[in-house]
Amino acid sequence: MLVVGFPVGQLQANCYVLAPAEGGRCVVVDPGQDAVEAVEERLRKHQLTPEGVLLTHGHFDHVFSAADLCRNHGIPAWVHPDDSYMLTDPGAALGPQGRQLFEGVAVSAPPDIRELADGDRLDLAGIRFEAVHAPGHTGGSMLFGAESDEGGRLLLSGDTLFAGxxxxxxxxxxxxxxxxxxxxxxxxxxxxETVVLPGHGPTTTIGRERAGNPFLQGLGEASASTGPVPGDSGHGL
Known part of the structure; x- marks a missing residue:
C-alpha cells in the first residue's frame, strides 16, 4: 500500500493520501488548511486519481480544503453527522474566541457529504476501511482502520491518539x-503491531503507545477515570 503523509496549515495537521499502488485510485484523509496544492502535488507525483475524502473529525485544521478538493474532482466526503455542522461553521467548536478567527471568511461544505456510522465498512480505491465512532476529542470523531496488501494493519486516528x-x-x-x-x-x-497514522506529529504503533503513552496507563483498570486530563496535548486543536 502507498501511504503518503504530510503536514498542512498553521497547525501542521497531517493529511494522508492512501492508494493500493502508484498510478491508480486513491483516498484523501483530512485535507485541512491550505491542503489543496499539497494534495494535488502528491496526486501528480504518484499519478493518482482521488475517489473520496475521509474526515476523522470536523475541526478546521482537518477539513478546511475538503470542499475544494471534492468540487475539483467530483468526489464525495464522509464525516460523522455529529461533526458535519463544522464544515460550514468552522469556529463553532473553538469557543467564542476561536470563532472570531473565521469572521468574514466564506466557508462552504463539500457538495456531496455522506454520513458515517460506527462499524461502517467503506470500499474506496481498492482499500477497505472500517469506521469506528470515537467520541471524546469531538462528538463525531472517527477512527479508520485498514489492512495493507502485505497484511499490516493501519489506524488513522485523527486527534484521538498521538505519539505520546x-x-x-x-x-x-x-x-x-x-x-x-x-x-x-x-x-x-x-x-x-498496528501502525498509527495520527492527526498531528509522527507515526507510531499501538504497542509503543500502550507501553509509553502516559494517558493510556491504567486504562484497563477500574480506576481509569482518574487519569490525566488532556487540556492541551501539545498538538493542534
Whole structure:
C-alpha cells in the first residue's frame, strides 16, 4: 500500500493520501488548511486519481480544503453527522474566541457529504476501511482502520491518539470520560503491531503507545477515570 503523509496549515495537521499502488485510485484523509496544492502535488507525483475524502473529525485544521478538493474532482466526503455542522461553521467548536478567527471568511461544505456510522465498512480505491465512532476529542470523531496488501494493519486516528499524547477534550464537543472509553474500548483492543497514522506529529504503533503513552496507563483498570486530563496535548486543536 502507498501511504503518503504530510503536514498542512498553521497547525501542521497531517493529511494522508492512501492508494493500493502508484498510478491508480486513491483516498484523501483530512485535507485541512491550505491542503489543496499539497494534495494535488502528491496526486501528480504518484499519478493518482482521488475517489473520496475521509474526515476523522470536523475541526478546521482537518477539513478546511475538503470542499475544494471534492468540487475539483467530483468526489464525495464522509464525516460523522455529529461533526458535519463544522464544515460550514468552522469556529463553532473553538469557543467564542476561536470563532472570531473565521469572521468574514466564506466557508462552504463539500457538495456531496455522506454520513458515517460506527462499524461502517467503506470500499474506496481498492482499500477497505472500517469506521469506528470515537467520541471524546469531538462528538463525531472517527477512527479508520485498514489492512495493507502485505497484511499490516493501519489506524488513522485523527486527534484521538498521538505519539505520546491524546487529543484535548476541553473544547466544545469534547468529553474526557468519552475519550477514555474510546481509548479503552477501541484503541487498546488493537494489536500492538498496528501502525498509527495520527492527526498531528509522527507515526507510531499501538504497542509503543500502550507501553509509553502516559494517558493510556491504567486504562484497563477500574480506576481509569482518574487519569490525566488532556487540556492541551501539545498538538493542534
Amino acid at each position: 499524547a491524546i487529543g484535548r477534550t476541553d473544547l466544545p464537543g469534547g468529553d474526557h470520560e468519552r475519550m477514555l472509553e474510546t481509548l479503552r474500548s477501541s484503541v487498546l483492543t488493537l494489536e500492538d
